[in-house]
Amino acid sequence: MTRPRTLYEKIWDAHVVEQRPDGTCLIFIDRHLVHEVTSPQAFAGLRASGRTVRRPDLTLAVPDHNLPTTARKDAAGNRLPIADLESAAQLAALETNAPDFGIRYIDAVAAEQGIVHVVGPEQGFSLPGTTIVCGDSHTACHGGIGALAFGIGTSEVEHVLATQTLLLQPAKTMEVRVEGEVGLGVTAKDIILHITGTIGAAGGTGHVIEYTGSAIRALSVEGRLTVSNMAIEGGARAGLIAADATTFAYLKGRPYAPKGADWDAAVAYWTSLATDPGATYDRTVVIDAAEIAPSVTWGTSPEDVVPITGIVPDPDSFADPSKQAAAAKSLAYMGLEPGIRMQDVVIENIFIGSCTNSRIEDLRAAAAVLKGRRKADNVKWAIVVPGSGLVKAQAEAEGLDRIFTDAGLEWREPGCSACLGMNPDKVPAGERCASTSNRNFVGRQGPGSRTHLVSPAMAAAAAVTGRLTDVRDLME
Amino acid sequence: MAPIEKVEGRAIPFGLKNVDTDVIIPAKWLKTISREGLGKGAFETLRADPDNLFDQPEYRQAPILIAGDNFGCGSSREHAAWALGDLGIRVVIAPSYSDIFSGNAVKNGILPVVLPQAAIDRLMEVAATDPIHVDLDTQTVTTPFQDRFSFDIDPFRKMCLLNGLDEISLTEKSDAAIAAHEQKMAATQPWLIPAKI
Numbered sequence: 216m217t218r219p220r221t222l223y224e225k226i227w228d229a230h231v232v233e234q235r236p237d238g239t240c241l242i243f244i245d246r247h248l249v250h251e252v253t254s255p256q257a258f259a260g261l262r263a264s265g266r267t268v269r270r271p272d273l274t275l276a277v278p279d280h281n282l283p284t285t286a287r288k289d290a291a292g293n294r295l296p297i298a299d300l301e302s303a304a305q306l307a308a309l310e311t312n313a314p315d316f317g318i319r320y321i322d323a324v325a326a327e328q329g330i331v332h333v334v335g336p337e338q339g340f341s342l343p344g345t346t347i348v349c350g351d352s353h354t355a356c357h358g359g360i361g362a363l364a365f366g367i368g369t370s371e372v373e374h375v376l377a378t379q380t381l382l383l384q385p386a387k388t389m390e391v392r393v394e395g396e397v398g399l400g401v402t403a404k405d406i407i408l409h410i411t412g413t414i415g416a417a418g419g420t421g422h423v424i425e426y427t428g429s430a431i432r433a434l435s436v437e438g439r440l441t442v443s444n445m446a447i448e449g450g451a452r453a454g455l456i457a458a459d460a461t462t463f464a465y466l467k468g469r470p471y472a473p474k475g476a477d478w479d480a481a482v483a484y485w486t487s488l489a490t491d492p493g494a495t496y497d498r499t500v501v502i503d504a505a506e507i508a509p510s511v512t513w514g515t516s517p518e519d520v521v522p523i524t525g526i527v528p529d530p531d532s533f534a535d536p537s538k539q540a541a542a543a544k545s546l547a548y549m550g551l552e553p554g555i556r557m558q559d560v561v562i563e564n565i566f567i568g569s570c571t572n573s574r575i576e577d578l579r580a581a582a583a584v585l586k587g588r589r590k591a592d593n594v595k596w597a598i599v600v601p602g603s604g605l606v607k608a609q610a611e612a613e614g615l616d617r618i619f620t621d622a623g624l625e626w627r628e629p630g631c632s633a634c635l636g637m638n639p640d641k642v643p644a645g646e647r648c649a650s651t652s653n654r655n656f657v658g659r660q661g662p663g664s665r666t667h668l669v670s671p672a673m674a675a676a677a678a679v680t681g682r683l684t685d686v687r688d689l690m691e
Numbered sequence: 692m693a694p695i696e697k698v699e700g701r702a703i704p705f706g707l708k709n710v711d712t713d714v715i716i717p718a719k720w721l722k723t724i725s726r727e728g729l730g731k732g733a734f735e736t737l738r739a740d741p742d743n744l745f746d747q748p749e750y751r752q753a754p755i756l757i758a759g760d761n762f763g764c765g766s767s768r769e770h771a772a773w774a775l776g777d778l779g780i781r782v783v784i785a786p787s788y789s790d791i792f793s794g795n796a797v798k799n800g801i802l803p804v805v806l807p808q809a810a811i812d813r814l815m816e817v818a819a820t821d822p823i824h825v826d827l828d829t830q831t832v833t834t835p836f837q838d839r840f841s842f843d844i845d846p847f848r849k850m851c852l853l854n855g856l857d858e859i860s861l862t863e864k865s866d867a868a869i870a871a872h873e874q875k876m877a878a879t880q881p882w883l884i885p886a887k888i
């Protein structure tokens with residue numbers, strides 16, 4: 216009898232190419248996703264050393280970070296150039312590097328283009344039980360379908376391109392178990408915000424978190440991707456949610472997913488990866504789903520989470536002196552006073568998008584709140600950015616785009632958009648944004664921007680009232 | 692990659708906790724397609740303040756940076772390590788790092804030293820006036836005042852840093868093992884290779 220193992224241990228063991236005496240392992244990488252920002256220097260490195268891409272067939276490139284989300288073609292159908300020269304240079308580099316190195320490439324105007332972490336699962340390129348890497352820290356997202364996925368830096372991108380492997384230390388395992396049923400208005404985003412607030416931004420450092428429990432099992436694949444996406448916000452290297460019937464139903468028939476007899480073999484294998492009864496984690500945190508409220512961040516760390524019914528905390532209320540100092544700094548940056556009700560915080564900008572919350576289910580949730588309503592006059596800028604061209608097409612087929620535009624929100628082309636302040640979509644200095652993205656760091660959405668992380672339904676509710684709002688008040 | 696063995700010089704007593712990579716190098720600097728010149732953007736937001744530590748004459752070109760817990764958290768951007776390197780930093784000393792940052796640091800010839808907070812506090816004091824000495828070979832940080840702190844480091848990382856070794860060349864030595872893994876997977880899980888479309 217073999218020792219009972221966790222999901223993480225099983226995936227890890229199946230990918231060890233070599234083990235060094237100190238425990239470091241050379242791990243085989245099944246899927247490598249490449250985008251325009253973290254890859255140019257890696258390809259340049261390959262060229263300089265005369266190396267090639269070992270497994271172009273396991274590599275998929277798509278631009279997302281830098282692309283403006285305004286129209287990409289003119290009325291005649293010709294591609295519009297990117298005004299920002301540096302962004303244009305990064306895109307041009309990817310457009311040259313992908314064919315030069317024989318890599319599959321989804322170009323900027325393809326119907327399948329989108330945020331790399333939306334595209335991977337949507338194309339069936341990301342599969343359960345695989346190891347997936349990408350030069351973006353939210354690669355953890357793919358853990359939502361049961362893949363061991365993590366973000367890497369550009370040197371590692373070059374290493375994977377050249378060798379299809381990475382040298383890694385095994386991580387510790389952590390279980391975050393969310394049991395019970397969530398209440399009205401509580402979404403996957405609220406679950407992960409609540410988890411991050413509970414374990415802290417460094418709570419998962421050195422660990423891979425497996426999310427378990429009935430509340431996680433009840434989530435759709437879209438919701439699971441949202442949860443796993445923000446594993447990194449809790450300090451973890453990766454998140455994992457065991458693949459099950461929900462996952463298989465989502466993946467079946469996707470372009471790169473196995474077909475026919477291969478599909479059955481794959482499902483049997485994926486099913487065998489679930490954590491064995493009796494397997495132990497290095498740490499377990501149990502959360503009662505019923506305690507999770509629609510949540511919102513007040514500060515500049517993703518752990519700065521309160522229920523929407525809560526107040527801005529007093530920095531002195533934290534036990535840790537360094538947290539006190541950090542909270543005071545956060546509040547100064549955010550322009551907030553301790554004690555004010557979150558629901559009184561006035562919002563000028565709304566961003567619905569990012570790899571955390573730009574899938575069809577997210578757009579449906581936002582549209583459900585916005586239907587027949589209009590954004591408040593004090594909301595100056597409100598954009599909805601679908602995660603991919605396919606999500607965009609689906610939303611348009613369902614008429615969601617009309618609900619958004621009728622409500623006074625802009626309907627954009629797919630990309631990372633205002634998640635990271637790197638393309639033209641930015642939040643002006645000193646202004647607030649109710650954002651469905653994953654990071655509320657200083658300057659993340661543009662220099663001086665103030666971010667409040669929320670779910671798509673909560674962002675929609677804030678658009679309607681012009682302040683942070685308990686979405687339950689707008690629901691029947 | 693330049694090897695690191697002993698580094699001696701002024702240490703910037705920065706000390707802040709949870710410094711994320713957006714602070715180390717703001718997003719607008721990520722739009723490069725080369726690795727050089729990022730030192731100008733390092734800590735740009737903080738350096739907008741004319742009294743910032745980094746631009747004090749005594750800390751210009753300082754090879755050591757002392758930081759707080761969870762240094763380099765946030766985005767996986769390797770530009771953070773390039774920016775520190777371009778700023779002249781060879782060693783960072785902190786109680787903890789984000790996993791991604793410490794990996795990126797080592798890959799770019801920067802030594803991430805982990806020391807307990809008490810040691811950091813003492814080094815911050817010394818750094819205000821005097822240089823600090825870091826010896827990777829003996830895994831120690833010492834000061835002119837007889838302080839001596841030992842640190843742990845993964846032996847493989849240590850070897851790479853001491854020899855300035857490029858990881859890809861090392862991995863290429865395992866070519867046969869990688870090929871064997873590929874063959875095994877192609878035989879047992881052929882569906883792992885994505886269909887051509």
Ligand code: SF4
Pocket residue numbers: 279280330331332351352353569570571630631632634635652653
């Ligand atoms: S949406 Fe944001 S977090 Fe996601 S891939 Fe793009 S930049 Fe990274």
